[in-house]
Amino acid sequence: MELVNDLSWYDKNITPITRAYKNFVKEMKNTSPEQWFKDGERKFSGQEKKFIAIYQFKNKAKMAHSVNTHPYSINELIGNSFQEKFRNMTAKYAVEVLNNYDDDKILQFVDNKRNTIVRIDNPSDRHNLLFDLWAKEFQNRTDLSSGLDNRQIEERMVYHYHKYERTENNFNIEVNQLIKDSPESRKSTRDLDWEENNLGFEDLFFEEDFDENLVPASGLPQGWIWREYADGSGSLISPSENSYYSYDLQTQEYRLPDGRGWRTLRDHYDHPQTLFDFRIFAEQNLKEKAAKNDLSPKLSEEEKKDLLNYRTFMKENEFKLEKLQITENQRAAYAQKTEFGTTDDDYSLTKQQLDQIPDVLDGHQLSKNDKYALVFGLLEKQEYGESYELLGNGEILKNYLNEDNLPSFKILTINDIKFNNQNSNIMETTKEFNQVQYLKDQMKYLGFGEDEKLHKDLEKGIKSKKNEFEIKSSSDKALPGNKVDFILKFNKTQSGGVFLNSYHAKLTNDKNEEMSHNFPVNRENTFTAKEAVNLLEGRSVKIEFLNPKTDQKEPAFVRFDFSEPKTEKGNYKFQNFYKNYGIDTAEIVEKSNLVFDKPEYKDSTIKSLEKGNIVKVKIKENEQMVEAKAVLNPQYKNLNLYDQDMTRINTNKPLQGMEDERGHDKANVKEQSIKR
Structure with a gap:
């Protein structure tokens, strides 16, 4: 069997x-x-061995769960009895669940490590409990509190204490001490100097801890x-x-926006059984219900309009x-x-079958082997961190990581495929090429956005x-004090085609100095x-180029x-660090x-560093965890x-162990033009 340590970044994140x-x-x-x-x-088979190794890798952390690291459970009052809704939660996960629970639910918060149960009847109880959980972090x-200093912990405590006081007054209820195992710790933390007058709600920070869990919907606006x-x-x-x-894998329950609460999936095989399946089902269900808007809560008018327009566009451009x-x-x-590795039977695709499969898929020229991989299972493009699957309804699903290194999905449309032979039968099924939408998608995937003004200017x-x-x-991704403006340049052909040929980027810093390319x-x-x-901004980017x-x-x-000096075309020269320079980001x-x-x-950090991004990291300094920002420096490795x-x-x-490589490095650093 393949060892877990031999798995690549692609194996761990895309597969x-x-x-x-x-x-x-x-x-x-x-x-x-x-x-x-x-x-x-x-x-x-080789693929099955890899799947088993990936499964072992992904379950390694789950196998390490214990009552010490995952002590919390949450029960919900349903009818006359409490039923378990969440189990084996860490403190971070428990706090996120509590922050997102409906205020009208009656809960029990169970600490399996200390064998205590706290009843939550109202928002005041909930914020009192959240205050205590943050206080325990001291x-x-x-x-x-991973990555937070004491001041940041105090800010979260202040927020929940203020919410606790406010909701307590609103409900006119008596203050109850929820966790009785350490009353002295409650008193000591509440007597701290909170500097309340210097804090406002905008000073409190919550989202950063959970950004890695937000994934754009693949089939929605x-x-x-x-x-x-x-x-x-x-x-x-x-x-x-x-x-x-909502969907809960542990209890195999799901909730639809119809106000009927949670329902079980057990023994209902016609329902989704995985989160991926539930996503597809939910996104399709939402688009079908958008017109009548019989949802709870109701869609806003803008959300309804966007969903209906998106549904129309996808229907017109589906492949x-x-x-x-x-x-x-x-x-x-x-x-x-x-x-x-061998078979006595014939799996060959007929010419008619092969002709139905695109020759170019999402920019990838498909070989005959690629077409077989797509039809019979999974087409992997590991060098790009992408894979493609043929779904049961005939749609092609793209799996990839977005610019924030989060798993993302996309259903391909006719704008993402191309046939070299362009025979009449195929063209009838793929519909007419949509030039405008292709250019809009191109601008989107290059990072210029998809706002209304950009689209109107294009049209x-x-x-x-x-x-x-x-x-x-323009871009909002530059460092504070820097402003970056773009000019996208389009050309038209005599036959009516429109192409984005190039773009001009200009950075203006806080000293009003300009740099452009x-x-x-x-x-x-x-x-x-x-x-x-x-x-x-002076950082290095990893690329692929064609070695002549x-x-x-x-x-x-x-x-x-x-x-x-710049070239005659007004461009900077590149300083290039080639493969034999020996840069190993990992x-x-x-x-x-x-x-x-x-x-x-x-793995995500390595990929982001290679793109030239400034990456938030944690370093150990004097036995303490310190937050910092990192930039890859290929020249000095x-x-x-x-x-x-x-x-x-x-x-x-130089980093220890890499000093001796410097002697021959300079010969591998050259200044020349690399076309990309």
Whole structure:
């Protein structure tokens, strides 16, 4: 079997969100060990061995759960008895659940470590309990206060104490001491100097702890997000921050926006059984109900309008592979070939079947093997961190990580596919190419956004009689004091095509100094708007370029050389650090003594550093955890570390174990033009 330590970043982050992996795990859980292993005679394919290793990796943390680290449970009064709703929760997860629970619910908060039960009848009780949970962090730090200093803990306590006092007065109820095991600690924390007059609600900070759990909805307009929890449960949140659909994997229950509360999924096999399935079901259900708006709570008029417009657009631009007619014999033969490396049966796709499959998918030119992988299971593009699945209804689902390194999904449309032969039968099924929507999507994925003004400027330029036109945009991703403006340049062809050829980026700092560069745009390799900001602010970005000597794509880190004069086209020269320079971001991170709350955070940090981003990190200094910001420095093969005010706190001294590599490095650093 493949060792867990051999798993790649792609294996740990992309593969687990694919349907192939989830179906494998579901089958494994629902099959007895004797049948699963075929009495020890089963031979697992390479892909199945990898799935097992991933499953072991993802469950390693869950297996380590104990009453010491996950002591809390929450029961809800349903009818005349309390029923368990959440179990084995950490302090951080418990506080998040309490913060999001409906005020009219009567709860029991169970501390299994101390064997105590606290009854919550009203908001006052809840805030009193939350105050106590934060107060306990002074005595025993948990994941609740991870990365926070004492001052930040006090701020959260002040917030809940004020809410407790306010709700207590509103309900005119008597103050009750909820947790009786340590009254002295309650008194000592309440007697602290809170500096209440200096605090306002805007000073309190909650969202940062949970940003990593917010995932954009794949089949809904911008602003709809899925809030995920540590146990795999989730809820759909609207742009106005209302919760519409919820799902609990532990209890196998779900809640719809119809006011009927929680319902069980057990023994209802026609209902979704995984969070992924529930997402698809919920998003489709929401779009179907948007017109009548028979939801609780009601959609706002703007939300309703956006959903109806989005539904219309997706219907007009949908792409489905509905007529492939893959036989069971073909599927069985392909599975046998994958598992054992050989098969006596024929799994070959007919010419008619192959012609129905796009030649270009989301910018990827598909080989014959790629088409087989897509039709029979999973098409993986590991170098891009993307995978594609053919769903049961014929739609193609893209799995990827967004710019914040969070799992994301997207249903591909006709704007994401292309056929080289363009025969009439295929064109009838794919409908006419939508030029305007393609350009809108292109601007979105390059990081220029999708606001209404940008789209109106695009449509105005397309309708104009000029062969060239420009659109202005800006970025909010720059450092404080820096302003970045973009000019997107479009060209028209004689046949009516419109193309985004390049964009001009200009950074103006707080000294009114300007730096600018022209970035070409092409289908294969283009710097995103965020990468352009990173380059103009002096940071390095990892790219792939075509090496003319080998005719192969190779990685390199590039940055602008501000010390050299610009080229005739007004561009900076690149300083390039090639593959043989020996930059290993994972090794640099490992030797920088960073501390990660979860193993997967390390992989996300590495990817973000390679994009040139300023990344929030934690470092251990004098036996204490300190928050800092890190920037990858490829030239010195280390991390530049800064405090919260972006003041440098380390030097360019080589990391231990990497000093001897410097002798030959300079020969591998060159200044030249890399086309991307």
